[in-house]
Amino acid sequence: MYKNKTFTVKITDLTNDGAGIGRIEELNNLAVFTDGALPGDICEIKIKKANKNYAYGELIKLIEPSADRIKPVCRVSEKCGGCALQSLSYKAQLKLKRGIVINCLERIGGIKNARVHEIIGMDEPYNYRNKAQLPVKKNKRDPNKTDIGFYSRRTHDVINIYSCAITFGEIKEIMQVFRDYFEKNKNIVYDESKHTGIIRHIFIRSGYKTGEIIVCITANLKQNENLPDDISLINGFKKIAGLAGIILNINNERTNVILGKTNKILYGRGYIFDYIMDKKFKISVNSFYQVNPAQTEKLYAGALELAQVSKDFTCIDAYCGIGTIALIFAPFVKKVYGVEIIEQAVADARENAEINNITNAEFIEGKSEQIIPELVKLEKIDLIIFDPPRKGCDIKLLEAVISAEIKNIIYISCDPATLARDIKILTAGGYKLHGVQPVDMFPHTMHVEAIVLMQRQDT
Ligand code: SAH
DSSP, X not given: OOTTOXXXXXXXXXXXXXXXXXXXXXXXXXXXXXXXXXXXXXXXXXXXXXXXXXXXXXXXXXXXXXXXXXXXXXXXTTTBSSOSOTTBOHHHHHHHHXXXXXXXXXXXTOOOSOOXXXXXXXXXXXXXXXXXXEEEEEXXXXXXXXXXXXXXXXXXXXXXXXXXXXXXXXXXXXXXXXHHHHHHSTXXXXXXXXXXXXXXXXXXXXXXXXXXEEEEEEEOOOTTOOOTTHHHHHHXXXXXXXXXXXXXXXXXXXXXXXXXXXXEEEEEOXXXXXXXXTEEEEEETTSOOOSOHHHHHHHHHHHHHHHTOXXXXXXXXXXXXXXXXXXXXXXXXXXXXXXXXXXXXXXXXXXXXXXXXXXXXXXXXXXXXXXXXXXXXXXXXXXXXXXXXXXXOOHHHHHHHHHHTOSEEEXXXXXXXXXHHHHHHHHHTTEXXXXXXXXXXXXXXXXXXXXXXXXXXXX
């Protein structure tokens, strides 16, 4: 009904994925979501889609830009799905993210006046990411050309990029090697709609302190098939400093999941090493590893400080990945268990214990919600550390922790909404929230990380 009409709105907030939220006075204060609009902007928007309760708008003109606007470093940042906040000053980003944590705690967690510390930000919030997952796609206008980059916001269109303001520097040269290869090998890229073609994604990981790099090509191939002309790619990569390995990952399913199950080593090895604090870690392609290594050190140091562990503590690291948190805590406690669902990550974790001469860490493969309810029946646990994926902790895990009356909980979260939901459950189960420390792990994006300490009230 209002489609294609234009309105002037003041933007007051952002959605979870970074669209500006405003209200249209003329339409009874209908909420409108507009990409590219930032809090504080007064802008002209055109309605693209509307229903009874809200509308989507297109930013037509900035009438009065927010005082927190800056010129973004990257020229595609307004379209790219990677960064939603590059046009907002870093100081304003940090304020916004702390506000999101407070808001979720109040609205979802039912906790007023929580002690939320100032967010720990970066000094140089650019080129921090140690990982890139780049989709490749045939160019829409020129089928002889291949686009390499990131999906544009809310679509599977690929924005062709030559550099990235938030990823480690070598990504430029690596993309060029692929561009040369695609120039030589036409029609090799995957077509999602038809499920034809071969190369789907380029997955790159680099070691922050070691400079080691692995490049993984995800391909729609049968298990016994090879990548055509792989020799050109391998030769192209040999000039990349720090190259530790090239991996072919077979993914022939119709799925949005990037990595398939099988890896074949085309060159070198299938893992890199990196250091966090004084510990050395082996990281395989399929294992999770924090993407912002400089901030990871601050995150883990923050967790260690909040936890106030002692030498007689027995601890559990409930979503342990390659064992980073467990192994950093290990020297300060009696014993630490790590639980992790990905087989390769558990293998890495066990090897990482050996590499660092740590003998009081034990890693168990399986789901936390299945392993931990059994584990807590056998042994008294003093501290459990949660660092789950965005969907938060499984209710069975929370219930097991509550009934075992584990005294201390450190919860590291990458989604304040599920964090607040779980805090509400733990609060009802007898825990008290002690401190909240937000850490900016993902500058220029809407992602918010926070560490909290909860303790049983009776202790
Ligand atoms: N603490 C680690 C990993 C955090 S990411 C670090 O800081 O690097 C979350 C991890 O939980 C991933 O490694 C993921 O594979 C794992 N995971 C996801 N669901 C799980 C479950 N139900 N039980 C155990 N581990 C799980």
